[in-house]
Amino acid sequence: PVERAGGYTREYPCLRAIQEAFDMLLFVKEKSLINVKQELTQENEPMES
Template sequence: MPNMVKREEEILLSLSMDQNQQRLFEYTSPTYEHQGPPVPDRADLEQLGYLDHVRQEKAVERAGGYTREYPCLRAVQEAFDMLLFVKENPINTVKKESKDENEPMET
């Protein structure tokens, strides 16, 4: 029986050493590249009339932390996103002029 207790202590000691050597989780906030016009703040949604098109939250939903600004802001962000995105098309790029008349033009 003493051998089993000693063996269990060895196992627990090795497990605790392994856990100490592992790297802890570090949160890195996601980066988001917005390709459109600036999105209004949550406070400005009502003034701009965006909230007129979203139903009022119920008391039960409000108790859970839900407000009608969340779906409205998400819809506005999705609508504004990529509005100014321009895909680079290699066919439509402007040809560079060559410096020397005898050199071929680059595309």
């Protein structure tokens, strides 16, 4: 069917938007976690030496 060409049916455009929103949240969450880890390591280095 043409409707399922992109993997989504026309009946559920909201599901695609929700999935994209979750992907963005996960991406931002992982990115922020990496930034926090980098900040923690940078703060711990001068304290150890």
